[in-house]
Amino acid sequence: MELTEKILHIIEDFPTLPTIYSALSDLMANPHSTQREITELIMTDQAAAAKVLKFANSAIFGFSTRIESISQAVFFLGFEEIKNLVVALKIIDLFRKSKISNHFNPVEFWKHSIAVGVITRAIGNYMGTKDLDNYFLAGILHDIGKLFFIKYMENEYVEVLNYSADNGISIIEAEQRILGVTHCRSGEIIADKWKLPQTVQNAIKYHTTGLITGQAEELPAVVHIANITARVLELGFPGDRLIHQPNLKVWEYLSPPDNMFSNIYSKILYDYNNSLQIFLLK
Amino acid sequence: MPTIVQVENIESKMVLAEPVISSFGQILIPAGTELCESHRRILKTWNVNVVVIKGESANNIEEISEDLIKLARNRFIERIHWEPRNPIEEDLVNIGIIKLAQSIIEDGK
Structure with missing residues (x-):
């Protein structure tokens, strides 16, 4: 299909991640790097540094003490989470300038993505997952493929959204029929191009089923549930209002407590509103 | 349903739904504790801004x-x-x- 080839070609030319991400990755990969060097690198981007600090102090991370400096934030959050925060902020900036049309508002897409990030982390935290480093990032980026379509193929994607709405089918089905490429596939290619952690790539690729070739993996499974939960709570608008039933195999794999959602409901709303202010306000 | 409450708005007899944990991972006050004035002082000393309380609802x-x-x-x-x-x-x-x-x-x- 010609259009499919065009899409794959555009992704090839898709912007690389901001240099601060690769610089941070390089610095963190070097065992001789110090916390001070990492702090100084983050401080070179003052806007990002200020947001990182606000975010580190939000209830999402649940630190009881106030974090006063980037150096403290690096210490408390750890290298990986700091890097993820910087990249999330940069990616949102990259896409935020997409124009608002009559058919959709990119801000509503971001709100949905941020909600999925918040819920993914809240579920992981509630279930006692030890390493939550990639949880927020994976949730935020799960629909990166859709954001790519909106930014680079607006007219075609409006057709996809209308087709999905008019025929009551999922966006994925509409994408496959009209574009020949789903947002899971385009997101996977982008995540690979950006060399995001493999588990984040899996979450982007498999969030609609939560399963990787029939097997569950924790992060994609949690993002699958978080995506449905954000839709249930109508936090943001991901392009359609369908609420799919969670995958039974995912429930079996995660086996969360029966009252998990009641227990994290207030936290989700609180963290969501907090995150919107940090990520979406200039 | 648990609710997030600012430390200055803590009222006596509120019960912690989640433990208060310091940045170093120490439990400062365990979940299930009925809060009183002395807890509020401790939380302020530790620079704690918010706690999660049982039962109440900020969402009415x-x-x-x-x-x-x-x-x-x-x-x-x-x-x-x-x-x-x-x-x-x-x-x-x-x-x-x-x-x-x-x-x-x-x-x-």
């Missing part, structure tokens, strides 16, 4: 009338085209209904 869930819950339930069931198959899905649907009821109150629709 207890103030939502049964009729409104019914209305929200009917609207929500129209949105999803599936029946909960297990308790966790019941719980998910319930928070959806509560959120919808709260939106109806806020939007006046």
Whole structure:
């Protein structure tokens, strides 16, 4: 299909991640790097540094003490989470300038993505997952493929959204029929191009089923549930209002407590509103 | 349903739903503790801004009338085209209904 080839070609030319991400990755990969060097690198981007600090102090991370400096934030959050925060902020900036049309508002897409990030982390935290480093990032980026379509193929994607709405089918089905490429596939290619952690790539690729070739993996499974939960709570608008039933195999794999959602409901709303202010306000 | 409360708004007899943990991973006050004035002082000393309290609701869930819950339930069931198959899905649907009821109150629709 010609259009499919065009899409794959555009992704090839898709912007690389901001240099601060690769610089941070390089610095963190070097065992001789110090916390001070990492702090100084983050401080070179003052806007990002200020947001990182606000975010580190939000209830999402649940630190009881106030974090006063980037150096403290690096210490408390750890290298990986700091890097993820910087990249999330940069990616949102990259896409935020997409124009608002009559058919959709990119801000509503971001709100949905941020909600999925918040819920993914809240579920992981509630279930006692030890390493939550990639949880927020994976949730935020799960629909990166859709954001790519909106930014680079607006007219075609409006057709996809209308087709999905008019025929009551999922966006994925509409994408496959009209574009020949789903947002899971385009997101996977982008995540690979950006060399995001493999588990984040899996979450982007498999969030609609939560399963990787029939097997569950924790992060994609949690993002699958978080995506449905954000839709249930109508936090943001991901392009359609369908609420799919969670995958039974995912429930079996995660086996969360029966009252998990009641227990994290207030936290989700609180963290969501907090995150919107940090990520979406200039 | 647990609620997040600012330390300055803590009232006596509020019960912690989640432990207060320091940045170093130490439990400062365990979950289930009934809070009093001395806890508030401790929390301020440790620069703690918010705590998670049991039972109370910042979202006034207890103030939502049964009729409104019914209305929200009917609207929500129209949105999803599936029946909960297990308790966790019941719980998910319930928070959806509560959120919808709260939106109806806020939007006046």
